[in-house]
Amino acid sequence: MKFIKEHLMFMLPLMAMLIGIEFILIFNRVTTSYEKKLKNEYAILVVSKRQLTTPMLRAINEKIDSVEPMDRESIAKEVTAGMQDSAMVAIMKDLPYFFRVHLTSYLSLDELKEIKQQLSSVDGILNVEIFGENYHAKHTMFKLVKMILNVFIVMLFVVSLLLVIKQMEVWQLAHKERMAIMEIFGAPMMLRSGILFKIAFIDAIIATLLNVFIFIYIKNSWASRTDITFIKENQDLLLNFSDFLILFVTALVIVAVSVFTVAIRSSEVPEG
Amino acid sequence: MASVITAQNLTLAYEKGKNIIINDATFTIEQGEFVFITGPSGSGKSTLLKSFYGQIKPYKGTLNVGGFDMKKIKKAQLLQLRRNLGIVFQDYKLINEWTVEKNVVLPLIITGYSLDVQKVQAEKLLSHVKLADQAHKYPLELSGGEQQRVGVARALSKNPFMILADEPTGNLDEFSSGVVWDLLENACDQLNATVLVVTHKIPTIFNIPYRHFIIENGGVHEVH
Numbered sequence: 001m002k003f004i005k006e007h008l009m010f011m012l013p014l015m016a017m018l019i020g021i022e023f024i025l026i027f028n029r030v031t032t033s034y035e036k037k038l039k040n041e042y043a044i045l046v047v048s049k050r051q052l053t054t055p056m057l058r059a060i061n062e063k064i065d066s067v068e069p070m071d072r073e074s075i076a077k078e079v080t081a082g083m084q085d086s087a088m089v090a091i092m093k094d095l096p097y098f099f100r101v102h103l104t105s106y107l108s109l110d111e112l113k114e115i116k117q118q119l120s121s122v123d124g125i126l127n128v129e130i131f132g133e134n135y136h137a138k139h140t141m142f143k144l145v146k147m148i149l150n151v152f153i154v155m156l157f158v159v160s161l162l163l164v165i166k167q168m169e170v171w172q173l174a175h176k177e178r179m180a181i182m183e184i185f186g187a188p189m190m191l192r193s194g195i196l197f198k199i200a201f202i203d204a205i206i207a208t209l210l211n212v213f214i215f216i217y218i219k220n221s222w223a224s225r226t227d228i229t230f231i232k233e234n235q236d237l238l239l240n241f242s243d244f245l246i247l248f249v250t251a252l253v254i255v256a257v258s259v260f261t262v263a264i265r266s267s268e269v270p271e272g
Numbered sequence: 273m274a275s276v277i278t279a280q281n282l283t284l285a286y287e288k289g290k291n292i293i294i295n296d297a298t299f300t301i302e303q304g305e306f307v308f309i310t311g312p313s314g315s316g317k318s319t320l321l322k323s324f325y326g327q328i329k330p331y332k333g334t335l336n337v338g339g340f341d342m343k344k345i346k347k348a349q350l351l352q353l354r355r356n357l358g359i360v361f362q363d364y365k366l367i368n369e370w371t372v373e374k375n376v377v378l379p380l381i382i383t384g385y386s387l388d389v390q391k392v393q394a395e396k397l398l399s400h401v402k403l404a405d406q407a408h409k410y411p412l413e414l415s416g417g418e419q420q421r422v423g424v425a426r427a428l429s430k431n432p433f434m435i436l437a438d439e440p441t442g443n444l445d446e447f448s449s450g451v452v453w454d455l456l457e458n459a460c461d462q463l464n465a466t467v468l469v470v471t472h473k474i475p476t477i478f479n480i481p482y483r484h485f486i487i488e489n490g491g492v493h494e495v496h
Contacts, residue, residue, distance in 0.1 A: 181366075181367055184354065184359060185354060186354030191381075
């Protein structure tokens with residue numbers, strides 16, 4: 001019972017840290033995907049007296065990806081609906097050109113404002129509409145949630161690391177005599193701490209595997225059944241193969257940090 | 273003969289000089305000598321021995337052991353020095369979770385010798401200390417005398433240039449004491465190791481020449 005308790009005392013905080021890391025990885029992927037989606041659906045509206053081309057606007061700002069002309073006739077038809085054909089001709093004569101300007105990546109509001117300013121100064125451009133507020137409202141909310149999550153995960157990480165080190169101290173105490181004898185005979189720290197590494201390494205493997213199983217279950221079972229649209233839409237982003245490696249390496253680093261912290265502190269210091 | 277220990281006005285103290293144990297001692301010990309250090313309980317015999325393997329640093333004066341200045345010695349150098357010493361303790365200091373065989377070759381494990389070398393050396397040493405049939409037992413399955421013989425075998429396992437023994441026969445019966453003294457005598461006589469033994473009483477029958485230091489009131493005096 002004591003054996004299981006001691007290992008759980010080490011594994012649970014370690015798992016909490018790994019879950020935190022996995023959440024950060026997932027949220028980063030979701031953010032990237034969301035920004036890509038925003039970018040694809042978004043376009044700046046430009047009204048111009050003359051024709052505009054992609055190379056022309058890219059020369060002004062290289063974050064501009066492409067320029068898509070809007071159908072003037074359909075606009076004129078909408079405006080002249082129920083009127084005579086001559087009205088349509090007259091309007092077509094005076095109607096400016098409309099363009100959708102697509103961007104290379106997701107840009108901040110300041111960058112959009114800068115592009116607006118640059119485009120507005122181009123000869124012949126009558127109006128530029130960036131729809132900035134709509135574009136950023138959702139994204140700002142998203143960033144806020146991400147920041148809160150990161151702060152929470154950092155705090156969780158610190159507390160969990162302290163718990164892991166505490167448990168390592170318990171194990172170090174149990175093997176204190178052996179480590180002291182080895183030190184008297186000249187064993188370096190790595191060799192003296194070998195027993196702690198051995199115990200912690202096995203627990204690190206178990207904790208990583210348990211974490212991966214939890215996220216495999218969430219991805220393949222729970223996410224398919226949930227009513228939360230956001231999770232359903234991002235189901236593919238929940239767990240990647242590379243996550244397993246990242247979690248395992250993180251677990252090993254945590255183990256190394258905790259063992260070294262305890263081993264250095266417990267090392268016999270000559271008096272004098 | 274080369275000096276293995278040189279102490280010049282050596283002062284050893286605990287609590288940053290508040291509690292002086294050895295005061296202003298000057299002596300030299302040469303390679304291959306057998307040295308007894310005696311003195312009343314609490315006189316500082318064990319503290320002096322501890323200073324030779326860097327468990328306590330000199331408070332004043334200088335102490336040179338195996339070419340290392342023990343006042344300025346760095347951690348890595350201290351471990352290197354210890355790997356070339358054999359140390360025997362009154363309370364044996366064996367690793368109870370390890371077999372007798374593994375305990376004996378601890379210095380070889382630390383130095384990174386192969387398993388084959390470890391096995392050959394363990395067999396040789398255990399037969400030497402008359403414990404060949406106990407190799408796979410654990411220390412707590414042995415008597416005190418047997419445990420101490422394991423301790424001596426461990427101290428000899430890497431042919432150290434110096435053996436430090438703190439009351440090695442303090443808890444032993446006559447037979448085990450005899451075996452331990454024979455082993456230490458042989459180490460000095462045949463392997464040319466320097467042997468320093470802290471003890472309450474020098475054995476009545478001793479077959480090789482030795483030097484004798486007495487510690488009294490913080491001073492270290494040689495008896496001629």
